[in-house]
Amino acid sequence: MTFLMENLSTVIIGLILAGVVYLVVRKMIRDRREGKGCGCSGGCAGCSGASMCHGGQRAGREKQV
DSSP states (O other): OHHHHHTHHHHHHHHHHHHHHHHHHHHHHHHHHTTOTTSSTTOOTTOTTHHHHTTTOOTTOOOOO
């Protein structure tokens, strides 16, 4: 118990930082699932990483139905 009381500020700051990291990772995972992972906002006509962002679709092509 003494260890906890002596290091209470460090433990609190660590918990806050862990929470922030958790929220950032959760946001990145949600954005990736929605296709917003690469930051191109869907305008990937000239983007070399378009196949990685949008599930293998070629840049500038519509989905075939």
